[in-house]
Amino acid sequence: MAAIPPPSGYDLPAAPIVPLTDGAPPKGESYWDLVLRQYRRNHLAVASFFFVLALYAIAITAPFLADNRPIVFHGAYQGMYRELFDEWRRGGHPELVQGLEAVRDGGGSDAAAQLLRRLATVERQLTQLASQLPADPADRVLSYLPKYQEAVQRSRLEGDTASALPSLDTQLQALQQNFREISEQFAPNRVTLEQKLYWPALTSLHAVDIFFLTTAVFLILLWLLRRVLPAPIAGSWRAQLLLVVLPPLILAALWSRSPEVFDTLDYKQQLFNGEIENTMALFPPIPYGINEDHLEDKFQGPSSRHRIGTDGNGRDLLTRMIWGSRISLSVGFVAVAIYVVIGILVGTLAGYFRGWVDLTLSRAIEIMICFPAFFLILAVLAFLQPSMWNIMVVIGITGWTTEARLVRGEFLRLAGQEFVLAAKGLGVSDWRIIFRHILPNGLAPLLVSASFGIASAILIESALSFLGFGISIPIPSWGGILNEARESFRYWWITIFPGLAIFSTVTAYNLIGEGIRDAIDPRLKL
Amino acid sequence: MKTYLLKRLLLIIPTILGISLITFAIIRFAPGDPAAMKIGSSVEGSIGDTQVAAEIIEKTRQQFGLDKPIPVQYWMWLRSIVTLNFGRSYKDNRLVMDKIWERLPITLQLNIISLFLTYLFAIPLGIYSATHQYSAPDKVMTVGLFVLYSLPSFWVATILILFLGGGDYWHIFPISGISSLDAEHLARWAWLKDRAWHLVLPVFCLTYGGLAYISRQMRAGMLETIRQDYIRTARAKGLSERAVVFKHALRNSLIPIITLLADLLPAMLGGSVIIESIFTIPGMGLLGFEAILSRDYPVVMAISTIAAFLTLIGLLLSDLCYALVNPTISLEAQ
Numbered sequence: 064m065a066a067i068p069p070p071s072g073y074d075l076p077a078a079p080i081v082p083l084t085d086g087a088p089p090k091g092e093s094y095w096d097l098v099l100r101q102y103r104r105n106h107l108a109v110a111s112f113f114f115v116l117a118l119y120a121i122a123i124t125a126p127f128l129a130d131n132r133p134i135v136f137h138g139a140y141q142g143m144y145r146e147l148f149d150e151w152r153r154g155g156h157p158e159l160v161q162g163l164e165a166v167r168d169g170g171g172s173d174a175a176a177q178l179l180r181r182l183a184t185v186e187r188q189l190t191q192l193a194s195q196l197p198a199d200p201a202d203r204v205l206s207y208l209p210k211y212q213e214a215v216q217r218s219r220l221e222g223d224t225a226s227a228l229p230s231l232d233t234q235l236q237a238l239q240q241n242f243r244e245i246s247e248q249f250a251p252n253r254v255t256l257e258q259k260l261y262w263p264a265l266t267s268l269h270a271v272d273i274f275f276l277t278t279a280v281f282l283i284l285l286w287l288l289r290r291v292l293p294a295p296i297a298g299s300w301r302a303q304l305l306l307v308v309l310p311p312l313i314l315a316a317l318w319s320r321s322p323e324v325f326d327t328l329d330y331k332q333q334l335f336n337g338e339i340e341n342t343m344a345l346f347p348p349i350p351y352g353i354n355e356d357h358l359e360d361k362f363q364g365p366s367s368r369h370r371i372g373t374d375g376n377g378r379d380l381l382t383r384m385i386w387g388s389r390i391s392l393s394v395g396f397v398a399v400a401i402y403v404v405i406g407i408l409v410g411t412l413a414g415y416f417r418g419w420v421d422l423t424l425s426r427a428i429e430i431m432i433c434f435p436a437f438f439l440i441l442a443v444l445a446f447l448q449p450s451m452w453n454i455m456v457v458i459g460i461t462g463w464t465t466e467a468r469l470v471r472g473e474f475l476r477l478a479g480q481e482f483v484l485a486a487k488g489l490g491v492s493d494w495r496i497i498f499r500h501i502l503p504n505g506l507a508p509l510l511v512s513a514s515f516g517i518a519s520a521i522l523i524e525s526a527l528s529f530l531g532f533g534i535s536i537p538i539p540s541w542g543g544i545l546n547e548a549r550e551s552f553r554y555w556w557i558t559i560f561p562g563l564a565i566f567s568t569v570t571a572y573n574l575i576g577e578g579i580r581d582a583i584d585p586r587l588k589l
Numbered sequence: 590m591k592t593y594l595l596k597r598l599l600l601i602i603p604t605i606l607g608i609s610l611i612t613f614a615i616i617r618f619a620p621g622d623p624a625a626m627k628i629g630s631s632v633e634g635s636i637g638d639t640q641v642a643a644e645i646i647e648k649t650r651q652q653f654g655l656d657k658p659i660p661v662q663y664w665m666w667l668r669s670i671v672t673l674n675f676g677r678s679y680k681d682n683r684l685v686m687d688k689i690w691e692r693l694p695i696t697l698q699l700n701i702i703s704l705f706l707t708y709l710f711a712i713p714l715g716i717y718s719a720t721h722q723y724s725a726p727d728k729v730m731t732v733g734l735f736v737l738y739s740l741p742s743f744w745v746a747t748i749l750i751l752f753l754g755g756g757d758y759w760h761i762f763p764i765s766g767i768s769s770l771d772a773e774h775l776a777r778w779a780w781l782k783d784r785a786w787h788l789v790l791p792v793f794c795l796t797y798g799g800l801a802y803i804s805r806q807m808r809a810g811m812l813e814t815i816r817q818d819y820i821r822t823a824r825a826k827g828l829s830e831r832a833v834v835f836k837h838a839l840r841n842s843l844i845p846i847i848t849l850l851a852d853l854l855p856a857m858l859g860g861s862v863i864i865e866s867i868f869t870i871p872g873m874g875l876l877g878f879e880a881i882l883s884r885d886y887p888v889v890m891a892i893s894t895i896a897a898f899l900t901l902i903g904l905l906l907s908d909l910c911y912a913l914v915n916p917t918i919s920l921e922a923q
Contacts, residue, residue: 430607562744570739
């Protein structure tokens with residue numbers, strides 16, 4: 064297009080013509096980029112964020128940080144072999160023989176069914192024995208299995224086919240022979256076990272642990288590879304979220320399908336008295352379990368062995384506090400997630416639809432505010448058992464009022480603006496307007512409130528545990544440790560350290576909340 | 590403003606109904622048959638036939654109206670709330686209201702003193718912080734108050750008892766009860782001193798959290814007010830700084846602080862429970878806690894309802910105060 068020459072006297076440069084097909088214009092900064100930039104200038108808030116991240120890391124990797132199970136040991140597990148052997152010798156084999164005899168003497172279909180189960184037991188026991196032996200002896204053990212299977216098969220046949228095979232009595236005699244040979248050759252004191260690699264810490268993890276561990280791994284991977292991500296993924300946070308959350312979900316589901324291992328062994332004891340011969344055992348840095356009580360060690364102050372001392376039962380305090388962080392962090396997060404969801408639901412309805420919906424919901428909010436929340440929590444927990452899930456739900460149900468009022472205020476302000484009017488004019492449905500148009504704009508104060516909410520949820524949970532209404536499962540909670548400390552005042556470490564932990568966590572979350580609040584404040588200079 | 594006040598008062602009614610409905614629902618759906626619990630041990634003691642036991646339970650149900658349809662029961666509950674007749678405690682069969690009347694003054698003492706001290710200290714601290722922003726004392730105070738705000742109250746109480754209440758360290762304050770054992774024999778002044786001495790630690794634990802919160806809000810509100818144009822005008826007119834701050838800025842920044850009273854009140858009873866149980870103070874919070882532990886439903890319900898009403902009154906008062914200072918308020922613009 065020909066440029067119209069500017070009037071004389073002006074010295075305008077010719078306007079550059081930007082071809083529109085040259086790809087999209089450079090992306091500007093989004094609102095959240097601005098908020099992040101402002102947040103980063105607040106060093107205290109950034110430090111708090113990393114502190115909280117470190118806390119989550121500690122909580123997730125607790126089994127590898129502080130436990131009395133070794134992470135890995137390489138050696139021979141004498142004790143397990145001996146146990147399996149005894150089980151086979153006193154239980155598996157004799158019971159199978161008994162079952163066969165019962166069938167021979169006319170036991171009926173009941174006995175036959177039991178027979179199959181007992182066969183399965185013997186098969187499992189011998190296979191597990193074989194797994195601990197080196198290759199040659201393992202094969203020899205397994206070679207005895209067919210005899211058992213034949214005997215059972217023989218016992219189930221009747222009539223003509225039965226007469227063609229050797230009789231049941233011969234089978235039983237063959238099994239007796241089995242018994243003698245295996246007992247002689249493979250007795251625990253006669254056989255050298257293979258040195259294998261065992262991972263006790265890993266095998267005792269639950270599906271939830273696996274989920275969080277793998278999510279953390281994937282998050283780290285994502286962050287490391289953030290520059291080389293392909294374009295469609297790098298641009299969409301939803302794709303990234305899916306990438307980070309889906310594989311761990313699948314892995315956790317797979318993990319939960321294998322039977323749960325109840326590993327209550329005292330590894331240290333077994334290493335000590337030779338039940339486990341090891342060439343290498345790697346214990347976590349803090350090699351004490353949360354329930355490992357040595358009463359002779361009780362009420363010891365901080366020392367080189369017990370970094371911050373022991374409690375009234377001789378249990379190491381640092382271990383209990385590390386595992387206790389799991390409770391505090393998860394209760395804080397989940398409770399707040401619950402009440403943010405409830406608060407958003409109530410607040411959006413009240414703020415968007417106004418009218419009598421607003422009136423009723425505001426009354427409901429007011430009623431909830433009037434009830435003494437802590438008292439209500441105590442009362443509800445007294446009626447139900449204080450399990451972790453109940454505590455989370457109860458804190459969530461009693462705390463949503465602040466969020467609801469906040470969201471309602473935001474919606475009252477935003478719902479009258481033009482973009483909403485435009486959306487309505489386009490015919491966008493109400494729910495879509497609420498969740499995809501208005502809510503993302505009103506999210507920021509919600510984050511601030513959520514952060515403060517996590518801090519107060521942690522305080523509430525600690526207070527509940529302190530009063531004795533907390534969780535009563537083996538894993539200690541910080542407030543629960545403080546509860547134990549009530550009787551033993553003079554041992555200052557039991558009081559100071561858990562309280563310091565609660566205090567620093569709460570402070571960190573408060574600082575984060577304040578940081579976000581200052582970051583979204585439009586009056587502060589960028 | 591009058592319409593606002595009227596509407597606000599009218600809106601109390603659905604809230605009261607809602608509170609009574611919720612407490613009623615909790616009573617009805619709580620586990621355990623109230624009639625069986627009322628008779629409790631006396632029935633378990635009798636070996637006799639279950640027929641007799643069932644009859645007794647049925648009679649008790651009739652006596653307490655538990656066999657009537659639910660709306661009728663709800664109406665009875667409403668009436669009993671209005672007349673403040675919450676029945677008798679399961680534990681010792683005394684009238685619930687008697688037990689509460691005994692304990693209410695103590696809890697009120699604790700809470701009112703601590704509220705008063707909170708505002709007494711928070712407002713000057715906030716003003717000082719705001720007028721001397723960025724100075725060294727301000728920074729120290731901000732950090733210090735923030736730290737105070739994050740300390741768990743039960744932890745602070747435990748530490749105070751550990752260090753100041755006897756044991757291996759100093760013994761300055763008593764750590765249980767609100768009066769010494771021989772308090773009745775003391776003269777009036779000595780009795781007051783004794784009572785005050787007992788109350789120091791609990792009141793401190795109740796106060797510091799609210800103090801931190803209110804003073805920070807005060808500081809923020811004051812800072813915002815001071816930036817306003819009319820303050821600039823007042824300074825330009827040549828008013829002394831003192832007049833500017835205390836006559837103009839202060840009044841306007843006090844408004845949100847008053848409404849914060851509504852936030853503090855519900856926290857009072859909750860905080861009371863913890864503090865009262867640590868310091869063994871015979872107040873309403875401890876009564877409620879013990880009632881929960883021993884499944885004493887009438888007391889639990891009575892305390893919940895009374896606490897809810899007190900909070901409602903507090904909310905109403907703070908809304909009315911706000912309407913007094915801000916005549917332009919109307920219900921639609923909440």
